[in-house]
Amino acid sequence: MALQLESSFDQIVDRCVESIESLDFAEAKAWKRASEGRALAGCFPVYSPLEIFHAAGALPVGLVGGGNRLEIAHADSRFQSFICSIVKSTLELGMTGKLDDFDGLVFHSICDPARNLASVYQRNFPDTKIEYIHFPQRIGAPDAVDYLAAEYARIALWAGELTGRPPSADDLRASIELYDAIRARIRALYALRSERPHLLSTRELYALVRYGHGVPPDVHLGVLDEALAQVAQRGGKPKDRARVVLIGSFCEQPPLDLIASIESAGCYIVDDDFLLGRRFFTEDVGADCDQPLVRLADAYVRRSVDSSVKHDLGHSKAERLVERARAQRADAVVVLTAKFCEPALFDYALYRKALQEAHLPHVFLEFEEKMWLFDKIKSEIETFVESLLFA
């Protein structure tokens, strides 16, 4: 019976992996075709208010570049060699017609290349609606909530232009409830992985979460529920591995095989910042409210997780990383940043200092989404883990 269940869990993961490794957005396109008045809204990392698009009748689709299955043949003439890969591969998706069915794309104030990418898209794809959200950088400040609620009202109008149906307050409340449910399931899976990492690998968890980037949220919720039900019944014993917190991969995503390589090199990744936008809040946003846009804005300003693209003068991200690692009973921290990712690279300087002062071992590694070979990184991780286990 257990074997059957495990096999079934594996099938769920396989289905997710197959979906995320395809660059066809087949499920999203099929959903759009199934009914009139539907639209696809592509959302660049890190966080996007998915509820607003969904409430307007659009499907928010996560855009996280082209991975290692897309050759960049056009976009590298538009963005220089020192610009991160996700910016170029996301443009390449458009230039190779893979986003033709998308009605709108939304970018955010996360870094300078992502912001300029919005403009380059606007110029090169005049028929696609391009939007840009400026997130407030006064984290915790009441006036930042007011500002962001007004920004969200603007975005709601834009979302309505995609579908011809601006979202009502009831629509928004229903969408918040749905995405809260998804976030709760993801939190549960993260908690389970931290508690019993031998039952749920990070590769598997990653696939389950990322699957939501390309399918309707109710479909994603169903898959997460199924996965949660089955993973709890998995068997197996913990291996002698180092518990690590992995940080730095919040925007461009490492290849799935790289994640698997890190694990097989002797790590249990017990916390990470992959796909942060899908689990951006520390608790439910809460649909029980009069003003759902204000509630969403409040969640961003007061109840969201740390990120290299958020700046909170009241708290040190580096100190909180140390606290987080301790809370996770981590043996070490793996800083895995995308090549040329300035937000991550800046944060690393502060992380390094804090981790050294806290006597928490760490290793710093860089990756690119288009990597195919992982031997070098695996070998570095193996050496690092050995140094931990035999110190």
Added chain:
Amino acid sequence: MAVTAEYQGRLHHLQKELMAQYYRELTESSEGHGKKAAYLLIGGNPVELLRAFDILPVYPEVNALQLAVKKQSLGHIQAAEGMGYSTDNCAYVKADIGLYFSGRKTPFATIPEPDLLLCNYVGCNVYLHWFDHLAQYTKRPAFHLDVPFIRTKSGGPTNDDFAYVMRQLRQLIEVCEGITGRRLDEDKLREAVTLSSKTGELWSKIKHLTKRTPSPYDAYFDSVTMMAPLYCLRGTPAGVEFFETAYAEYAAKADAGEGPLAREDVRFVIEGPPPWPYLRQFRDMFSRWNAVAVASTYSTVGGLWEFGFVHDPDKPLESIAEHLLRWNLTNRNFLQRYDQIERYLEEWHADALVIHSVKSCRLFSAGQGDMREYFTKRGVSTLLVESDLEDPRYFSEAQMRNRIDAFFESLAHRKLTHAQA
């Protein structure tokens, strides 16, 4: 028409004198017997508000570029890299962090510790990281002035953006009151804004002078030099004095038909920051082709006065908010920069566009390949070259010279064949 020894003579001396006075003030502040000091950024900033409190503005960007010009940046950059900063991080930041930990002593001043870290976040995301880090290192009070980026079809801020910035400016006044122990003197604020408006008007007139043929000065190499008084002295009588002198000198040159070079064969627009460690060499690469920059985007990072902005003394806070939100290159989107360049090409009668793509500043550089494609398709002769604004390791002199030579040679050939046709 020869390049005379008088070129920039009086103005150059005045700038040296006024900037030396500014740096003396920095050193006095660092020694504890001067004014309170606030660090802030060049991109559209509210320096007038600081002037109203007699707070001395300190610009880490200006300090970093001065280090680069004086060939002092690399050691500080490498020191920062030794702390964990990446070779891919902005070198302005690394030079500044390196300087901070080396005791803040430079050949031009001792930089004071900040009494306030005022991060005027206008577009550049690196600003936020930079001041976050300074806040961690210095443990001094910090304030993020969050300025929403221009992102609407109208090309301007929304009413909510404006209200948000106005609320923050009022909070900033309270912060300054706390630091200085003084209430805001509204008359002093009005006076600072009045001085800024005069400076802005003069700067605008100076920039329009380069529409003349020949251009009386180089709107890149000379303009970026004038950016130091524009930012360090804006809102003071000394700032007005400098720009009155500059306007008089350049207007006289324009009237006399004099330019920065003996001949003006090519008029070009240049996009992007200069390579500060190799400014002279870079300039020479254009001068040898008798090429003069008639407009530059980098000289508008802190303000777009030439397109009509002027501070309004009757609405001091509102006009500061407008400056932050709308009237500087930094807070405008990338396509608005295309429009700005287009306007320069047409109204300033330029023959070509040079894009200097710098690794450090992705606000400027990310997507400049697309910009090149756009202008090339519109028939504008466009050159893209790469180096850095601060890190001397990224400047390859021979390669740069080859590319610039090839470009101007082909441009000259095209002009010749065009004329013959």
